[in-house]
Amino acid sequence: xxxxxxxxxxxxxxxxxxxxxxxxxxxxxxxxxxxxxxxxxxxxxxxxxxxxxxxxxxxxxxxxxxxxxxxxxxxxxxxxxxxxxxxxxxxxxxxxxxxxxxxxxxx
Numbered sequence: 001x002x003x004x005x006x007x008x009x010x011x012x013x014x015x016x017x018x019x020x021x022x023x024x025x026x027x028x029x030x031x032x033x034x035x036x037x038x039x040x041x042x043x044x045x046x047x048x049x050x051x052x053x054x055x056x057x058x059x060x061x062x063x064x065x066x067x068x069x070x071x072x073x074x075x076x077x078x079x080x081x082x083x084x085x086x087x088x089x090x091x092x093x094x095x096x097x098x099x100x101x102x103x104x105x106x107x
Contacts, residue, residue, distance in 0.1 A: 014069030
């Protein structure tokens with residue numbers, strides 16, 4: 001398991017470079033999940049929307065903790081910026097996912 005998920009384990013422990021975790025595992029993979037959700041939205045596939053929304057919420061919790069932990073090893077200015085962006089990202093994720101979930105419930 002450590003071989004397959006080595007970068008993710010290192011990120012969770014705060015041992016990975018912040019730039020890789022923030023951009024690679026954070027922004028890039030979040031955008032990929034969002035694109036899959038948008039595709040399901042246009043296809044009106046509510047099951048896929050619910051699955052992706054749930055995965056996005058779980059993934060966001062994981063990656064935000066990983067970014068927070070990895071920020072401790074970055075240069076002080078970048079660490080502070082990453083942590084401030086993490087707070088904003090968490091708030092945005094909660095609001096957007098919450099409203100999307102309500103939309104799915106009431107359709």
